[in-house]
Amino acid sequence: MPCAEQMDWIEKYLEHVRVERRLAARTVELYAFHLQALRDHAAEARLPLDRVQTAHVRRWMAQLHSAGREPRGIALVLSCWRSFYRWLGHEGLIGFNPVQDVHAPKAGKPLPKALGVDDAVRLAELYDPEADPWTEARDGAIVEVLYGCGLRVSELTGLDAQASGTARGWLDLDAGEANVLGKGSKRRIVPMGSKA
CATH class of the missing domain: 1.10.150 (DNA polymerase; domain 1)
Structure with missing residues (x-):
């Protein structure tokens, strides 16, 4: 006791x-x-x-x-x-930590929720007649590349228009591909839809 x-x-x-x-x-x-x-x-x-x-x-x-x-x-x-x-x-009150090598059970890692198809289409077709046409075209392209290529936002923002020694990722419009630097510094090539 x-x-x-x-x-x-x-x-x-x-x-x-x-x-x-x-x-x-x-x-x-x-x-x-x-x-x-x-x-x-x-x-x-x-x-x-x-x-x-x-x-x-x-x-x-x-x-x-x-x-x-x-x-x-x-x-x-x-x-x-x-x-x-x-x-x-x-404090010198004990010589051994009985909890030191005890670990909690691993927690499940739920996958992020993807944008539903209907929501993605609605987002891609969003049109503001007051907006600058160049801004509208840029925003539409961003949504198409993001959703169509299955990119993370950080991967999308790391894309350059063309390959270079300093680019983390780039678009190859001729091949219809995006060369992406993803998590863990892993590079992958993903197809890009013609609309994007």
Whole structure:
């Protein structure tokens, strides 16, 4: 069972993050909540905080995951606990951080939502009779190249009219292609529709 001194560790740590690290009040509240959960788990396992092992932390995280907690939420709990145990180590109160090598489950990476066909057509056909014809032509070409080639906005803005030693990407109008420098500095060639 945790001794009174160990019960005080959490209070001292919360004071440390509030005063020395100057964390926001809401963040300190979340830390207090997550550290109370750590205290409860340790008490349930009849463990003092300095006897918690990596296997215990992994079991508690698995319980959170099976209870439906999102990976991002689990990562926040782990970050709080890891920081707490790191502080205990700096204070010379423990010699081992049981959370150091525990990682949250990987969060899914949803694909970005593409513009629907009807919305893209409506955007491409948008016409403002008051606008400058050159601006209208430019904007139409931008939409056609962006949507028709499946480019990211950053890739589109990196395109030059022709290839050069400094171009990140360029349009090859004769071949009907765009040479694009994408994420991870990977170069790819994409077809460009005749309308663009």
